[in-house]
Amino acid sequence: MSADVLDATFAALADPTRRAILARLAKGEATVTELAAPFAMTQPAVSKHLRVLEQAGLITRGRDAQRRPCRLEAAPLKNAMDWLAEYRDYWEESYQRLDALLGELKAGQTEAP
Secondary structure, eight states: OOHHHHHHHHHHHTSHHHHHHHHHHTTOOBOHHHHHTTSSSOHHHHHHHHHHHHHTTSEEEOOBTTBOOEEEOOHHHHHHHHHHHTTHHHHHHHHHHHHHHHHHHHHHHHHOO
16 A cells, blocks of 8 residues: 555545535445535535545546446445554553553552552
């Protein structure tokens, strides 16, 4: 996985509107008009968000007669999850150390007169 692809994915995910669009597309394809409906912004503004998502490889736009539905492309999200998973062991170990420390502190409090 290239760093540029990962950077583009995280940059696209940094915006709450784009995350909401992806959440909607996770339920199925939708047109720009359908995607713009829940937002208090113009259709061109939503189209700009869609361009960012498309450039990051997170969505594709198809052609279905007169419609141009957008579809979620989950592969970049999996790449981001895989990258984040590398840090899971670090955090699990940190939490285990914290649990052990809290257990020692709690045991020390019950032993005190």
